[in-house]
Amino acid sequence: MTLFLDDVTLTYPDGEARLTALDAVGLRVGGGELVAVVGPSGSGKSSLLAVAATLVTPDAGRVVVDGVDTGTLDRTGRAALRRERVGIVFQQPNLLPSLTAVEQLEVMAHLAGRRGRDVRRRALELLDAVGLADRAGRRPHQLSGGQRQRVTIARALVNDPAVLLVDEPTSALDHERGAAVLDLLAGLTRSRGTATLLVTHDPAHLALADRTVTVRDGRLTAAVPGH
Numbered sequence: 001m002t003l004f005l006d007d008v009t010l011t012y013p014d015g016e017a018r019l020t021a022l023d024a025v026g027l028r029v030g031g032g033e034l035v036a037v038v039g040p041s042g043s044g045k046s047s048l049l050a051v052a053a054t055l056v057t058p059d060a061g062r063v064v065v066d067g068v069d070t071g072t073l074d075r076t077g078r079a080a081l082r083r084e085r086v087g088i089v090f091q092q093p094n095l096l097p098s099l100t101a102v103e104q105l106e107v108m109a110h111l112a113g114r115r116g117r118d119v120r121r122r123a124l125e126l127l128d129a130v131g132l133a134d135r136a137g138r139r140p141h142q143l144s145g146g147q148r149q150r151v152t153i154a155r156a157l158v159n160d161p162a163v164l165l166v167d168e169p170t171s172a173l174d175h176e177r178g179a180a181v182l183d184l185l186a187g188l189t190r191s192r193g194t195a196t197l198l199v200t201h202d203p204a205h206l207a208l209a210d211r212t213v214t215v216r217d218g219r220l221t222a223a224v225p226g227h
């Protein structure tokens with residue numbers, strides 16, 4: 001389970017010219033590895049996640065998810081790859097208001113073509129793993145912000161993704177809950193062997209990462225943790 005970005009360049013239209021959001025970026029995240037991404041506002045962090053998630057196609061370079069060169073896939077193929085092999089956790093928990101916690105997970109499994117009793121068992125296992133076994137029947141408005149965030153993490157894992165992409169997972173949480181969510185992500189990365197890319201502004205998170213990379217003006221550099 002790996003994520004590999006090879007010489008990836010992404011530009012956006014900018015009036016008559018083009019703005020370079022990612023400039024010849026190379027990055028390899030191995031299975032069981034947690035890589036933190038830091039950098040100033042507007043430097044290209046979200047663009048990096050969007051490209052890795054195959055939500056945006058780069059102008060040049062290769063994005064290889066779990067051994068699959070995503071450039072060889074059409075739109076349908078990329079959507080299937082995302083459903084089956086990529087877990088995405090956005091900043092704001094985007095849960096469906098009418099569904100219970102366990103149903104949020106089941107819907108994702110169903111979209112990936114999974115059915116049956118195993119799906120519920122697996123969903124409950126994951127909710128247990130994020131400390132929400134006793135909240136499985138609650139809807140989003142009956143959960144705290146931190147609990148909702150943990151549901152989105154469990155949901156991102158329901159189809160056993162090879163690659164986990166996480167954008168500022170603790171920005172809405174207090175320090176203690178944020179630290180608990182980070183511990184959880186780091187633990188799941190290692191126990192499940194996912195390749196995890198984590199965008200963060202929180203220096204405390206860097207200690208849990210195996211590596212930190214810095215994005216600056218669309219370019220990637222390795223950073224010394226804690227600096």
Ligand SMILES: Nc1ncnc2c1ncn2[C@@H]1O[C@H](COP(=O)(O)OP(=O)(O)OP(=O)(O)O)[C@@H](O)[C@H]1O
Pocket residue numbers: 012013019020021039040041042043044045046047048
């Ligand atoms: N859809 C778009 N169209 C045009 N320009 C864009 C688009 N999305 C992002 N950009 C530009 O690309 C650059 C990188 O943006 P990106 O969102 O990747 O930065 P970021 O590091 O995630 O920033 P932040 O920390 O503020 O979220 C910025 O200059 C931004 O203005």
